Amino acid sequence: MSSATNAHDDAHGQAHHKFHQHHFLTMAQxxxxxxxxxxxxxxxxVLFFSGLFMAYFVFRALYPETWLHSAEYLxxxxxxxxxxxxxxxxxxMALAVRxxxxxxxxxxxxxxxxxxxxxxxxxxxxxxxxxxKFDHGFxxxxxxxxxxxxxxxxxxxFTVYFTMxxxxxxxxxxxxxxxxxxxxxxxxxxxxxxxxxxVENVGLxxxxxxxxxxxxxxxxxxxx
Amino acid sequence: MSATTIDHSPxxxxxxxxxxxxxxxxxxxxxxxxWTVDHKRLGIMYLAAVIxxxxxxxxxxxxxxxxxxxxxxxxxxxxxxxxMFTLHGAVMVFLVIIPSIPxxxxxxxxxxxxxxxxxxxxxxxxxxxxxxxxxxxxxxxTLVTGGxxxxxxFYTPYSIKTSSSATIALLGAxxxxxxxxxxxxxxxxTIHKMRAPGLTWDRLPLFVWALYATALMQVLATPVLAIxxxxxxxxxxxxxxxFDPVYGGDPVLFQHFFWFYxxxxxxxxxxxxxxMISELITVHSRKGIFGYKPIAISSVAIAFIGFLVWGHxxxxxxxxxxxxxxxxxxxxxxxxxxxxxxxxxIATLYKGSIQYTTPMVYALSFLFLFxxxxxTGLFLGSLSVDVHLTDTYFVIAHFHYVMMGGTIxxxxxxxxxxxxxxxxxxxxxxxxxxAAIIIFVGFNVTFFTQFIFGSQGMPRRYWSYLEQYxxxxxxxxxxxxxxxxxxxxxxxxxxxxxxxxxxxxxxxxGVSLEWxxxxxxxxxxxxxxPVVTAGPYDFPEVRAARTGNGH
Ligand code: HEM
Ligand SMILES: [Cu+2]
Numbered sequence: 001m002s003s004a005t006n007a008h009d010d011a012h013g014q015a016h017h018k019f020h021q022h023h024f025l026t027m028a029q030x031x032x033x034x035x036x037x038x039x040x041x042x043x044x045x046v047l048f049f050s051g052l053f054m055a056y057f058v059f060r061a062l063y064p065e066t067w068l069h070s071a072e073y074l075x076x077x078x079x080x081x082x083x084x085x086x087x088x089x090x091x092x093m094a095l096a097v098r099x100x101x102x103x104x105x106x107x108x109x110x111x112x113x114x115x116x117x118x119x120x121x122x123x124x125x126x127x128x129x130x131x132x133k134f135d136h137g138f139x140x141x142x143x144x145x146x147x148x149x150x151x152x153x154x155x156x157x158f159t160v161y162f163t164m165x166x167x168x169x170x171x172x173x174x175x176x177x178x179x180x181x182x183x184x185x186x187x188x189x190x191x192x193x194x195x196x197x198x199v200e201n202v203g204l205x206x207x208x209x210x211x212x213x214x215x216x217x218x219x220x221x222x223x224x
Numbered sequence: 225m226s227a228t229t230i231d232h233s234p235x236x237x238x239x240x241x242x243x244x245x246x247x248x249x250x251x252x253x254x255x256x257x258x259w260t261v262d263h264k265r266l267g268i269m270y271l272a273a274v275i276x277x278x279x280x281x282x283x284x285x286x287x288x289x290x291x292x293x294x295x296x297x298x299x300x301x302x303x304x305x306x307x308m309f310t311l312h313g314a315v316m317v318f319l320v321i322i323p324s325i326p327x328x329x330x331x332x333x334x335x336x337x338x339x340x341x342x343x344x345x346x347x348x349x350x351x352x353x354x355x356x357x358x359x360x361x362x363x364x365x366t367l368v369t370g371g372x373x374x375x376x377x378f379y380t381p382y383s384i385k386t387s388s389s390a391t392i393a394l395l396g397a398x399x400x401x402x403x404x405x406x407x408x409x410x411x412x413x414t415i416h417k418m419r420a421p422g423l424t425w426d427r428l429p430l431f432v433w434a435l436y437a438t439a440l441m442q443v444l445a446t447p448v449l450a451i452x453x454x455x456x457x458x459x460x461x462x463x464x465x466x467f468d469p470v471y472g473g474d475p476v477l478f479q480h481f482f483w484f485y486x487x488x489x490x491x492x493x494x495x496x497x498x499x500m501i502s503e504l505i506t507v508h509s510r511k512g513i514f515g516y517k518p519i520a521i522s523s524v525a526i527a528f529i530g531f532l533v534w535g536h537x538x539x540x541x542x543x544x545x546x547x548x549x550x551x552x553x554x555x556x557x558x559x560x561x562x563x564x565x566x567x568x569x570i571a572t573l574y575k576g577s578i579q580y581t582t583p584m585v586y587a588l589s590f591l592f593l594f595x596x597x598x599x600t601g602l603f604l605g606s607l608s609v610d611v612h613l614t615d616t617y618f619v620i621a622h623f624h625y626v627m628m629g630g631t632i633x634x635x636x637x638x639x640x641x642x643x644x645x646x647x648x649x650x651x652x653x654x655x656x657x658x659a660a661i662i663i664f665v666g667f668n669v670t671f672f673t674q675f676i677f678g679s680q681g682m683p684r685r686y687w688s689y690l691e692q693y694x695x696x697x698x699x700x701x702x703x704x705x706x707x708x709x710x711x712x713x714x715x716x717x718x719x720x721x722x723x724x725x726x727x728x729x730x731x732x733x734g735v736s737l738e739w740x741x742x743x744x745x746x747x748x749x750x751x752x753x754p755v756v757t758a759g760p761y762d763f764p765e766v767r768a769a770r771t772g773n774g775h
Contacts, residue, residue, distance in 0.1 A: 023342040024418075025753070033344045033417040040409045040443055048447035051455070051481055055466060058477060140458075141465030141473075153472030159464040163455065 019195050031197045038201040042208050045171075049212055052164050056219060059156050066152030071223035073138060073148070074161070078129050079221040082122050083213065089118030090210040097203045100196035105189060108199070112183045115206065119176045126169055133158070161220055168216060171209045178202050246648070250747040261346035264745060266353050267332030268646065271639070274324050275715070277360065278632075281315035282708065284308050289670075289704040292697045295688045302687040307371030307388070309685060314376040314393060318400050319360055321627055322489070324635045325496035326442075327356070327407055330435050333642060334411060336738035336745060337429050339420025339754040344413040352406035355399060362396030365389075375685060377482060380467040380475040384459050391460050394453045401450040404492075408442030411435050420737065422756035429736040429760040430519055434499020437523035441488045441495075441530065449485035452478065476541050483534035491530040493627060494594075495523055497634035498565055501590050504637050505569050507734040508584035509576030512761040515568040522561035529558045539610045548607050555605035562598055566591065577765070581732065582656030586637025589664045593629025597622060600675065615685075617678030621671045629667060636663075636714060643718060648727035648744045655717045662710030669703025736760045 017027050024030040060067045092114040099107030137145035140162045144155035182202050185191065191199055244250075247264045257265060288309050291298050300308065331349065335342055343349050366372050369389035374382060383390055415428075415436050456478065458464045465471025467478045498519075506513050513519065535543060535551030543551075569591060578584065600622040604610050613619065644650055674682075677696035682689055689697065733739045737754055 023340065023344075023346065023748075029417060033413050036416060037345060037409055037413045040412055044405055044409070044443050044447050047444055048451055051448050051451035054481075055455075055477065058474065059466075059472075062474075063472065140462070141468070141471045142463035144471075153465075155465055156472045159466055159471075159473075163458070163464065163466075167451075 017195065019190070027194070034197045034201060035204075038204050042204060045208055049164075049167065052160070052167065053215075053219075056160050056164065059153075059160060063152035063156065066150060066154055066157050067223050069150045069152075070138075070154050070157035070161075071221060073133075073136070073146075073150075074221045075129060075132070076221050078125050079217050082125050083217050085118050085121050085125070086210045086213050089115045089122075090207055092118065093203045093206045097196070097200050100186075100191045100199040101193055103192040105186065105191075108186050108191065109183065112179060112186060116176060116179050116183065119172055119179065122172055123169065123176075126165070133162075164216055164220065168209070168212055171212070175202075175206055175209050178205065244742075244746040244748070244751065246742065246744040247747045248647075248744055259350070261342070261350050262747065263331050263335050263343050263346065263349060264646075264749075266349055267328050267330075269353060270323055270328035270331060270356075271646075273356070273360070274320055274328050277315055277319040281312050281320055282711065284312035284315065286704060286708060288312055289701040291687070292689075293701045294697075295691065295694060303373065304371075305687045306373035306375075306685070310372045310375050311367070314372070314397070315363060316627075317376050317489075317493075318397055319356075319363065321493045321631050322400075322404060323356060323407075324631065325500055325638060326411070326435055326438055327352075327403075329500070329635070329638045329642065330411065330431075330496065331407075332646065333738050334414060334432065334435060335418065336741055336749055337432055337736055338414065338418050339423060339737045339750060339756065340414065340418035341748050341750070343410050344418055345410050348406050348410050352403045352410070355406065356403040359396045359398075359400035359403060362392050362399060366393045366396070377486075378453070378456060378478075379482075380456065380459070380478040381469070383456060384463075384468055391457055394457050394460075398450055398453045398457070401446045401453070404442050405446045405450075408439040408446070411439040412443065415439075420754050420756055423737075424756075426517070426520075427756055427759050428520075430502035430513060430516070430523075431496075431499035433520040434495050434497075434502070434523050437527040438492055438495045440524070441492050441527050445485045445488035445492070445531070448481060449489070452481040452485065455481075476538070476543075479538055479541055480534065483537045484531075487534040487537065488527070488530045490623075490626070491526055493631050495526060497590070497594075497631040498523060500634040500638040500641075501569060501587050503734070503736075504583045504587035504634075504641055505572050506761045506763075507641070507732060508581050508587065509573055509578045510763050510765045511572050511576035512759070512763070512766045513568070514571035514574075515564070516759070516761075518564050519568050522564045525561040526558060529554065529561070533558055536605050536610070539607055540614055552605055552607040556602065559598060559602055559605075566595060566598070579732075580657065582651075582653060582660055583637045583641040585657050585660040585664075586633050586640065589660065589667075590630060590633045590637065593625050593633060593664075593667065597625030597627075597629055600625065613679065615683055617674040617682045617684055619678070620684050621674035621678055624671045624674075629671075633663075636660075639718065640714075642738075643721070644728065644730060645738060645743055645745070647722060649721040649724050650728040650731060651717045651721040653731075655713065659710050659714035659717060662713060663707060664710075666703050666705075666707030666710050670700050670707055671703075673700045673703070734760075735762055735764075 020027055021030055024033065092111045096108050096111035096115065099105075099111055133139065137147065138154070138158050139145070140159035141155050144158060146154060150157075179202060182199055185198065247262055251260070257269065260266060260269075287299065288305065291300055291305050291308070331343070366389045369392060372386075372388050372390050372393045374386055374388075374390055378390065378394065415432060419428075455464070455466055459467050459473075463471070465473045467473050467475050469475060502513055502519060505511075533551060533554045535547055536555045539548050539551075600618070604613055604619060604622060640651070640656060673696045677693045678684075680693070682693045682696070727743060730743065735758070737756070740754055741749055
């Protein structure tokens with residue numbers, strides 16, 4: 001059916017773009033569809049996390065003293081480092097999108113690599129944090145066997161801690177995956193000022209991952 | 225809707241037009257179906273899957289009803305009975321009703337109605353189908369691993385403790401949720417971005433409006449279910465304690481989470497049915513819809529208010545009296561937009577040329593059955609009345625009147641309505657109408673009795689019962705057999721038509737864009753992009769009447 005597609009493009013006075021999909025009339029329609037779809041996906045993600053945030057507030061209201069004391073056993077330093085790392089990665093991601101818009105292939109690649117490196121740093125720090133919790137027996141629910149005295153229900157605090165940061169971590173790992181995919185396409189030269197929507201969409205996703213962390217950090221680490 | 229099309233394509237020389245094959249034969253071989261991104265083929269695949277699981281869930285229902293024929297054991301013991309009604313409920317809700325109208329009929333018809341070549345993300349559409357199949361496979365796996373006995377609601381704390389294969393079922397429902405979310409995202413983007421020139425929001429067929437509201441709820445509610453089921457899986461496997469009082473968790477929190485999804489989900493189930501009925505009533509009475517805007521907006525209003533009423537499922541679950549009263553009030557509010565629709569449909573029929581075609585008979589049964597279902601919802605929404613009625617057969621009857629009498633009836637009506645568009649074949653109208661009437665009668669015999677013995681106190685999900693309910697249960701069971709006969713008759717009638725050769729003549733047509741394409745449609749839907757110049761229900765009859773009045 002390429003004949004029909006070409007025909008539509010002729011009608012709109014456009015050349016056929018390499019990445020133009022057949023069922024869209026124009027590249028502009030394709031781009032705005034992809035972006036709108038991404039926003040909906042992000043809305044879905046927010047609600048996916050919302051259940052956990054709700055659980056956080058319910059149990060914090062039920063066991064305020066547990067929250068106060070348990071949070072002291074999270075490392076504010078490591079959490080802080082990760083916050084800075086993620087914020088910086090959001091900057092490089094935004095710069096990557098801008099490079100793509102300006103057809104600056106080199107800038108795009110450098111910024112994507114920086115973003116990926118940040119994501120890895122985040123996961124490494126997370127690894128050390130998690131192992132410290134494991135060592136002290138600060139585990140969720142039935143697995144909890146911490147020796148320090150924490151009033152109330154510390155096992156629930158760590159359930160909330162691990163499910164929230166765990167789900168967030170899964171999103172970071174998925175982010176690494178899609179960032180590599182975008183990097184590969186960037187190296188191949190897929191993106192320029194006429195076509196950069198995948199970079200922009202991955203950017204939106206990455207900012208959301210960052211944003212969730214911006215909420216998690218104060219809620220979990222900075223209780224006191 | 226109609227009228228003009230523009231041909232953008234100089235390359236489509238006149239002689240070339242005849243050569244576009246219809247979507248069923250355009251590509252050949254089994255892998256052309258497995259990997260298809262054509263929304264029409266995916267719609268047909270969903271349709272086949274939904275019908276298949278409807279039969280599975282239906283056989284489970286027959287088994288449940290047969291067991292309830294007598295208060296003693298008939299065909300299975302109490303444990304098997306618990307597994308059987310769970311299988312029935314879970315299959316019907318997650319594998320049948322939720323995908324029924326949107327994913328099968330909607331997939332096929334939506335891009336056609338919009339004058340588009342496909343949905344916005346065809347590959348996502350394909351993915352969503354196979355994710356659905358994967359989720360279904362998990363459900364089927366529970367059959368082999370011993371079944372689930374929690375009921376489709378998976379209430380904690382029992383669902384934490386039960387030894388049966390609940391984890392597999394939970395994972396299945398989790399996966400199915402993503403199929404539903406993908407479809408929702410796809411439809412929202414398609415409706416926003418892929419409309420043909422001239423197809424303004426107030427010219428959209430009401431079926432499209434209904435799919436829009438549904439998709440909105442799918443995208444916003446389903447992720448909450450996903451996280452809830454995910455947490456329950458963790459609860460069962462490593463005991464994270466969030467729903468378990470042993471570790472300070474709260475089992476009622478599960479109910480809140482579950483109904484925050486599942487009340488919107490009941491509207492995910494019924495709103496597409498509303499859309500379907502708007503199409504059936506107009507096309508088969510040749511009248512413009514009464515109150516286009518109220519019907520369109522009320523779908524969206526329902527989607528919104530539907531998020532605020534989940535607490536009416538927790539009236540007796542230690543919810544505060546104040547919260548209960550507020551939820552009760554909001555529940556009444558949600559009935560308002562629903563009633564607006566019902567009255568508009570009736571006003572549409574008034575002075576229309578009603579044709580008793582098979583789809584119309586289904587539409588009329590919908591009006592009757594759904595009204596009963598909706599009104600009994602108000603009984604249940606009244607706080608004090610519900611304390612008596614909750615967890616009785618009255619609730620069972622209520623939701624069967626809305627889900628089966630509403631959604632499933634609208635779905636079957638829709639399949640008949642567009643069968644010719646899908647396949648190019650005509651089924652036997654007389655048998656079609658007879659089947660519809662048998663279904664209507666069988667349905668009422670089965671479920672109206674349940675209102676009666678439910679209000680007398682017969683609890684739901686019980687394997688045995690007091691002698692006083694015996695007659696009621698017997699009538700209900702015989703009714704279910706009649707219902708099954710009607711359903712199989714309808715199915716055989718449709719399938720038999722597939723043996724006919726060639727493309728049969730059209731028996732009715734509307735003026736929305738899906739009627740403008742070839743039958744069956746060509747692979748890319750339209751030879752050229754249609755341009756819309758009128759509303760979706762501007763039938764020739766309506767125009768004639770209008771000019772007639774003018775003179
Ligand atoms: C006028 C609109 C409606 C109102 C006011 C309403 C009200 C209610 C109330 C208050 C309950 C809780 C009863 C109890 O457990 O004690 C209930 C249960 C239920 N309703 Fe509705 N309802 C309405 C429409 C619908 C629709 C359209 C559907 C589905 C298509 C539906 C499906 C259900 C289901 C499945 C249950 C029982 C769930 C369970 O516990 O297994 N309802 N309804
Ligand atoms: Cu409800």
